[in-house]
Amino acid sequence: MVPVIIVMTLIVFSIFYFAPGDPVSRIAGPNVTPEVYESIRRKYGLDQPFIIQYLRFMKSVIEGDLGVSILQERPVIEMIKERLPVTLEIGLLGFLITFLIAIPVGVIAAVKKNTLVDYMCMSGTLLGAAIPTFWLGMLLMYFFAYKLRWFPISGYGTIRHLILPGFAIGLTNAAVTARMVRSSMLEVLNQDYIRTARSKGLFEKVVIYRHALKNALIPVITLMGLRLGWIIGGSVALEIIFSIPGIGRLMVDSILARDYPVVQGSMIVLTSSIILANLLADVLYAIVDPRIRYS
Amino acid sequence: MKKALRGIVVLLLLVTFLLGAVGGCSKKASTKASEKVLVIGYDRDAEIMDTIKTSWYSDALIYIHDRLVSRDYEFGYQPGLAERWEVSEDGLVWTFYLRKGVKFHDGSDFTAKDVKWTIDTIKDPATGSPFRADLDAIKEVQIVDNYTVKIILNYPYPNLLFNLSNTAAGIHPANAYEKYGEDYGKKIVIGTGPYKLEEWIPGDRTVLVKNEDYNWGPEWMSNRGPALIDKIILKIIPDESARIMELETGGIHILRNVPETYVEKLEKNPDITVYKNPATKLGYLAYATDKEPFNDVRVRRAINHALNKEEIIQFVFKGIGEVAYGYLPPALKDEYLEESSQLAYEYNPEKARQLLAEAGYPNGFKATLSADNSSKSSKLAEIIQQQLKEVGIETRIQLYDSASYADMLKEGKQELFIREYSWPNADILDWFLLSERFPYPNHSRWRDPKTDELIMFAARRPTWAERAEAYKEVQRYLIEQAVWAPIYVPMNIIAVRKEVKNFKYHPWMLQYNDGFDIEVE
Numbered sequence: 001m002v003p004v005i006i007v008m009t010l011i012v013f014s015i016f017y018f019a020p021g022d023p024v025s026r027i028a029g030p031n032v033t034p035e036v037y038e039s040i041r042r043k044y045g046l047d048q049p050f051i052i053q054y055l056r057f058m059k060s061v062i063e064g065d066l067g068v069s070i071l072q073e074r075p076v077i078e079m080i081k082e083r084l085p086v087t088l089e090i091g092l093l094g095f096l097i098t099f100l101i102a103i104p105v106g107v108i109a110a111v112k113k114n115t116l117v118d119y120m121c122m123s124g125t126l127l128g129a130a131i132p133t134f135w136l137g138m139l140l141m142y143f144f145a146y147k148l149r150w151f152p153i154s155g156y157g158t159i160r161h162l163i164l165p166g167f168a169i170g171l172t173n174a175a176v177t178a179r180m181v182r183s184s185m186l187e188v189l190n191q192d193y194i195r196t197a198r199s200k201g202l203f204e205k206v207v208i209y210r211h212a213l214k215n216a217l218i219p220v221i222t223l224m225g226l227r228l229g230w231i232i233g234g235s236v237a238l239e240i241i242f243s244i245p246g247i248g249r250l251m252v253d254s255i256l257a258r259d260y261p262v263v264q265g266s267m268i269v270l271t272s273s274i275i276l277a278n279l280l281a282d283v284l285y286a287i288v289d290p291r292i293r294y295s
Numbered sequence: 296m297k298k299a300l301r302g303i304v305v306l307l308l309l310v311t312f313l314l315g316a317v318g319g320c321s322k323k324a325s326t327k328a329s330e331k332v333l334v335i336g337y338d339r340d341a342e343i344m345d346t347i348k349t350s351w352y353s354d355a356l357i358y359i360h361d362r363l364v365s366r367d368y369e370f371g372y373q374p375g376l377a378e379r380w381e382v383s384e385d386g387l388v389w390t391f392y393l394r395k396g397v398k399f400h401d402g403s404d405f406t407a408k409d410v411k412w413t414i415d416t417i418k419d420p421a422t423g424s425p426f427r428a429d430l431d432a433i434k435e436v437q438i439v440d441n442y443t444v445k446i447i448l449n450y451p452y453p454n455l456l457f458n459l460s461n462t463a464a465g466i467h468p469a470n471a472y473e474k475y476g477e478d479y480g481k482k483i484v485i486g487t488g489p490y491k492l493e494e495w496i497p498g499d500r501t502v503l504v505k506n507e508d509y510n511w512g513p514e515w516m517s518n519r520g521p522a523l524i525d526k527i528i529l530k531i532i533p534d535e536s537a538r539i540m541e542l543e544t545g546g547i548h549i550l551r552n553v554p555e556t557y558v559e560k561l562e563k564n565p566d567i568t569v570y571k572n573p574a575t576k577l578g579y580l581a582y583a584t585d586k587e588p589f590n591d592v593r594v595r596r597a598i599n600h601a602l603n604k605e606e607i608i609q610f611v612f613k614g615i616g617e618v619a620y621g622y623l624p625p626a627l628k629d630e631y632l633e634e635s636s637q638l639a640y641e642y643n644p645e646k647a648r649q650l651l652a653e654a655g656y657p658n659g660f661k662a663t664l665s666a667d668n669s670s671k672s673s674k675l676a677e678i679i680q681q682q683l684k685e686v687g688i689e690t691r692i693q694l695y696d697s698a699s700y701a702d703m704l705k706e707g708k709q710e711l712f713i714r715e716y717s718w719p720n721a722d723i724l725d726w727f728l729l730s731e732r733f734p735y736p737n738h739s740r741w742r743d744p745k746t747d748e749l750i751m752f753a754a755r756r757p758t759w760a761e762r763a764e765a766y767k768e769v770q771r772y773l774i775e776q777a778v779w780a781p782i783y784v785p786m787n788i789i790a791v792r793k794e795v796k797n798f799k800y801h802p803w804m805l806q807y808n809d810g811f812d813i814e815v816e
Contacts, residue, residue, distance in 0.1 A: 021701065023698075036427055039423055072481070073480070082496075082497075141540070145540070146543070146544060153537055154534070154541060155546075240533045243533060256696065256697070
């Protein structure tokens with residue numbers, strides 16, 4: 001985990017260092033004299049060479065301090081604490097919706113393989129996978145908030161605000177996951193032990209849910225762990241469309257304003273959480289498949 | 296297996312819970328039914344809630360603070376926290392007589408020491424205030440007594456009234472930084488204005504509540520007492536179409552800076568009134584005047600002749616906006632040069648080609664055309680490219696994000712480039728065209744002793760009227776030299792919902808405390 005974070009910060013840091021633009025123009029505004037400009041640059045150590053700036057940054061990270069935002073003059077950790085839960089709320093809701101749709105659809109498609117139901121499920125998921133999350137978000141907003149007025153158009157504060165962005169993430173993600181569930185189920189259904197189960201005279205339902213689904217879920221869980229990064233990426237666009245003050249928007253705003261410490265800090269937190277999610281997926285294998293044991 | 300089943304049951308329970316919560320939260324109960332709440336939509340938030348420390352301030356600060364000088368609906372400078380003021384004969388000593396009985400939101404009295412602290416803090420290099428240069432003319436602030444302040448200037452500077460009436464010049468209580476520490480400008484902001492800061496969630500919303508004690512509104516306001524609206528919420532909605540939908544459905548009541556493309560649609564909506572007024576902004580095509588071939592005045596004039604401004608306004612702004620002839624927007628009535636339209640270069644591609652030939656470019660030339668990557672600027676670049684091509688100037692468009700654009704201009708890589716400024720004062724010409732501002736913000740790289748002389752003369756006239764006259768002379772010279780190619784003056788477009796009563800348009804800041812009201816259902 002540590003090497004990944006070091007490489008990641010180094011990449012982000014160099015991109016920022018070598019990219020044009022700096023945060024001072026944003027603070028100082030267009031009507032600023034060179035003296036004021038330089039004094040603000042010095043104040044944040046932006047006049048220092050690359051390696052000094054980077055080492056200084058890493059030193060404070062090791063000390064558990066993600067630094068202070070250049071633009072907001074607030075500790076980065078405090079800003080992340082405000083924003084991360086918001087993104088997680090939407091992400092979790094999205095995950096939940098993903099599972100609730102993907103598993104039944106995938107199982108039904110697999111069981112009714114090569115029937116009309118299967119074809120419908122599969123073309124539906126193909127469509128879902130092809131639609132970009134932000135576009136789906138805009139469509140949902142247009143129909144359910146603007147036309148039907150069931151939900152607020154934008155903002156954050158109540159659960160009603162989370163439903164549309166949650167569905168936007170859930171639906172697109174469910175499409176990919178459902179296809180995964182289907183193919184994984186098909187594979188499992190051809191196994192000998194399924195035939196054995198059937199020949200034991202078990203009900204088909206029991207065969208499918210107790211014997212097949214559980215084994216089919218293992219690759220799906222890996223996929224979901226890996227999808228976490230994708231979900232956060234997708235929520236950046238959604239946070240902008242739905243005016244949600246989450247970490248994605250914080251990052252985009254900070255990138256545009258070249259507020260390095262905030263971008264670095266959020267990247268560290270996000271990278272760690274993605275690594276943790278994959279770890280969690282590994283742990284989940286053990287629960288789903290008792291044959292897997294970590295020693 | 297049992298575990299997996301249990302998982303599914305847990306998921307189902309969660310869903311039921313969520314759905315139940317959705318039903319329960321149908322109306323957020325944070326505001327009382329009788330409370331009058333005005334919601335205004337914005338595209339981006341401020342980073343710091345402090346007029347002293349940032350140039351991108353939140354509109355909330357207009358209402359949290361009062362300033363020594365206020366501006367009325369007609370662009371006039373009127374008493375604010377200062378009841379009246381006197382200027383010495385030589386224009387160097389300004390005496391401000393302060394209003395008595397004014398209280399800050401924290402209950403302390405407003406006195407001369409607050410004025411001194413605010414100005415001194417802006418002027419202190421250690422603060423790093425972007426407004427420091429605006430107050431360069433001020434030598435020192437002297438406290439005569441509790442309610443009298445003398446401002447001593449380095450040179451005559453009638454524009455002090457403008458700088459003291461800016462949002463940036465909002466008066467803070469003395470020693471606010473020591474008193475409130477780190478939280479000042481983040482969680483706490485103290486002013487004497489008609490609204491107090493209740494809550495600021497960066498990137499989401501700012502909530503202001505009315506100051507019940509307020510009774511020191513300036514004379515030109517119809518309502519000088521407490522505001523009629525109880526709460527103002529400034530809501531950040533970054534997505535353009537979401538902002539429009541919020542306005543149409545009543546999620547916000549007022550939207551400023553409505554994009555031109557939505558005006559027609561909103562005007563058809565019976566619930567919404569759209570106000571359009573010429574802004575104090577100017578959009579222009581500039582060029583690096585120290586580089587070939589732009590160092591030749593004939594080439595610069597040719598570029599001016601090549602632009603069909605009406606067509607540009609039609610194409611980019613759907614016809615909403617005015618043709619710009621001079622270097623200042625006409626809304627600055629005192630300083631604007633009326634004869635600009637006669638002096639300016641009319642659209643005449645034939646003449647442009649002729650001038651280019653005279654300058655030694657009978658077949659035109661090639662150059663880059665830079666702009667920021669907003670949809671507006673890229674559209675502008677597109678049509679300007681086309682019009683320049685007509686006269687033989689081949690351009691390659693290069694788009695930058697705003698931070699890289701500023702950097703590129705600073706490094707001096709530009710040839711032709713598109714800019715728009717927004718500033719309600721003639722001193723914008725000082726910023727962009729004085730040699731001492733080279734290379735930034737003088738990004739047209741214009742170093743010319745005559746311009747310097749004319750501008751410095753204008754900026755330091757002892758009276759407002761003389762200053763205005765002198766700036767007209769500056770504009771005559773700039774037009775003659777074709778330093779830029781002015782293109783358009785955009786409109787300030789504000790859309791207001793029917794629930795808002797007594798809406799009055801103000802060119803600088805909407806004075807919601809001046810009798811604005813709102814209907815509650």
